[in-house]
Amino acid sequence: MNTVIKFEKVSCEIFLSVGTAEVYQNIKLPKRATAQSAGYDFFAPTAMDIAPNQTVTVATGVRALMPADVCLMIVPRSGLGFKYKLRLNNTVGIIDADYSDSDNEGHIFVRMTNESDKPLHIDAGEAFAQGIFVHYLLTDDDDVTEKRNGGLGSTSTKNQL
DSSP: OOOOOEEEEOOHHHHTTTSOHHHHHTOOOOBOSSTTOSSEEEEOSSOEEEOTTOEEEEEOOEEEEOOTTEEEEEEEOHHHHHHHOEEETTSSEEEOGGGGGSTTTTOOEEEEEEOSSSOEEEOTTOEEEEEEEEEOOOOTTOOOOOOOOSSTTTTOOTTTO
16 A cells, blocks of 8 residues: 655656657656645646637646545646636546556646636646645445556446446
8 A cells, every 4th residue: 555645757658658758858746836835736748828718638747646545636726717717627636546556657637728718828847737635534334345447537436326
């Protein structure tokens, strides 16, 4: 069981399926801006121009390692949300602890839409989203034993309802 919390780059091999070696070399791991910041800033691996109402998917090149009772919540940086109505397409991204064991090494993707009426430019290396680690609890009668067998969307319960 994993007992550390940290960010790592996914392997170059995994990243090359969606990006270039040059971009991979310049990936910055998430960092907090101040000693009391809750969120770890995620940095754009490349420059992005996002037109009004345009949706983009960012392959961050980052994975998160964390204990089984922790998840990582991904949200837009508040300034970008306030000024550009930048929204994550899934509202809040939840990265489960076992996602790092998936076939894509837990590669974190951020899909977002500029819902404003003005274009948004994000420079390579500029913070565009933030991740917050959160402990969570289980109910006393929780008896789930299933293991993750894939990446994004692989824990769907649609067949269990």
